[in-house]
Amino acid sequence: MKAAILALLLMLPAAAQAADSATNPQFTAARAALNNALNRQPPPRRARNVILFIGDGMGINSVTAGRILAGQTRGRDGASYQLSFETLPYSGLSKTYSADKLVTDSSNGISAIMTGVKTINAATGVDDSVTGKDCPSALKGRIPTLAEQAARAGLATGVVTTSGITDATPAGAYGHTTFRGWRADADLPPEAPAAGCIDLARQLVEAPEAIRLDVAFGGDLNNFLPSGTGEGRRKDGLDLTATWLGYDHARLVRDAAGLAALDTRTPGPVLGLFAGGDLPSAADRPDTVPGLAAMTATAIDLLSQDPDGYVLLVESAAIDKWHHQNNAYRALTEVDELSKAVQVAMERTDPRDTLIIVTADHSHGLVLTAGSGRDEPVLGLVRYHGELQTDGNGRPRTTLSYATGPSGPKEGTASAIPDQATVLAKDYRQPALTYMTSAQHAGEDVPVYARGPDSDLLTGTFESNYIYQVMAHALDLDARLQDPAVRLDSGDQEHTDGRQ
Structure with missing residues (x-):
């Protein structure tokens, strides 16, 4: 039975066969990273x-x-x-x-x-x-x-x-x-x-x-x-x-x-x-x-x-x-x-x-949320190949947002619906969930x-x-x-x- 399946696979056109991971640039980059790690020498124990x-x-x-x-x-x-x-x-x-x-x-x-x-x-x-x-x-x-x-x-x-x-x-x-x-x-x-x-x-x-x-x-x-x-x-x-x-x-x-x-x-x-x-x-x-x-x-x-x-x-x-x-x-x-x-x-x-x-x-409290394609600017609106990915209310949203800060919703005011040019400007403040005059620090572990x-x-x-x-x-x-x-x-x- 196994021999018959193998023979059938060999008869399939080349386009239907599995891709060769060894030639994939992501695969080869990761393999190179592994080789670098394997060849890494232990660091010395004293610093000047x-x-x-x-x-x-x-x-x-x-x-x-x-x-x-x-x-x-x-x-x-x-x-x-x-x-x-x-x-x-x-x-x-x-x-x-x-x-x-x-x-x-x-x-x-x-x-x-x-x-x-x-x-x-x-x-x-x-x-x-x-x-x-x-x-x-x-x-x-x-x-x-x-x-x-x-x-x-x-x-x-x-x-x-x-x-x-x-x-x-x-x-x-x-x-x-x-x-x-x-x-x-x-x-x-x-x-x-x-x-x-x-x-x-x-x-x-x-x-x-x-x-x-x-x-x-x-x-x-x-x-x-x-x-x-x-x-x-x-x-x-x-x-x-x-x-x-x-x-x-x-x-x-x-x-x-x-x-x-x-x-x-x-x-x-x-x-x-x-x-x-x-x-x-x-x-x-x-x-x-x-x-x-x-x-x-x-x-x-x-x-x-x-x-x-x-x-x-x-x-x-x-x-x-x-x-x-x-x-x-x-x-x-x-x-x-x-x-x-x-x-x-x-x-x-x-x-x-x-x-x-x-x-x-x-x-x-900066948050990077899903929806945008890799070709979209990280500072921009959530878009996939140029098409807006709206929130549950049907409004545009930004890829980056904050938990707290001065751009949070103030009582009695309505948040504006931004456009791409507005959110890409260097003075734009990304939206925050909670209004505070200054955004608060966050407590998760930090990288070293x-x-x-x-x-x-x-x-x-x-x-x-x-x-x-x-x-x-x-x-x-x-x-x-x-x-x-x-x-x-x-x-x-x-x-x-x-x-x-």
């Missing part, structure tokens, strides 16, 4: 450098939609496109909840990664014993950051961000506070300075030399200058840029031209403040403001001069800031900006001595991508504070800090007058 990239608010849907937009922008198939960090060989999932809430904010999000301890929302550089907006508890609960420990062990340290340099994520490298909003002295309640707390701008600039950052690039110039100057908002009269320039060989840059002109072979700390507040989105950025990739490249070149190695934190902040506004165009454009910065880091470093990690502090020493330890599902352990292990920090040559000078742990 660590570069941590944070896509603020970049959950799985942001990566997926960002990948599609990046590919489509380049005239490619967006679904199969790869962002630079998606090519890193190891990946896992990070659980981001905080000590007090199911869904974290950026302060605890980065603090857990940079200190190894989860704290409460809005706090950073402190443990979970603290009380929000309470200065004394911050002084008691202070925990050293990875950057501070690395600096004490002799490594260079730096922060790059497209937000203000005193915002939550960059502050995770150097700040210790129970309230992320204490960015300049004008933000402090009277009882805070009376109890010994200082603002984040002062914490950055006035940190003891043993733990002070070597590179800090971002915005927030206003928080460093006194009020009455036309730019500043400090009430204490301090010009912190002048304080910075008082350090040996220190430099200050204010625009893209200044950044490009830096001699990266010259030693000395560099502070770059490129905007009064946050840097503008890549979609709106003038030539005077450097992009994330340019800042990352310069920071790596500067920090690489240290023979002992370095720790660098890089944040693509505007992913989160535009998700809060339900503006998917700008948020996803910033995912691509992060990808470009990671590519720069990959090209400038050796995977044998540099651990690169790309992750997020938390997610956002890695290459370099100890990168294979970042697989599976783990707590966000575990990432700290991997970075510290890769740098062998415990052994370095126990070295008799590493001394804790007076005032290293805190300011000499006991301030935070």
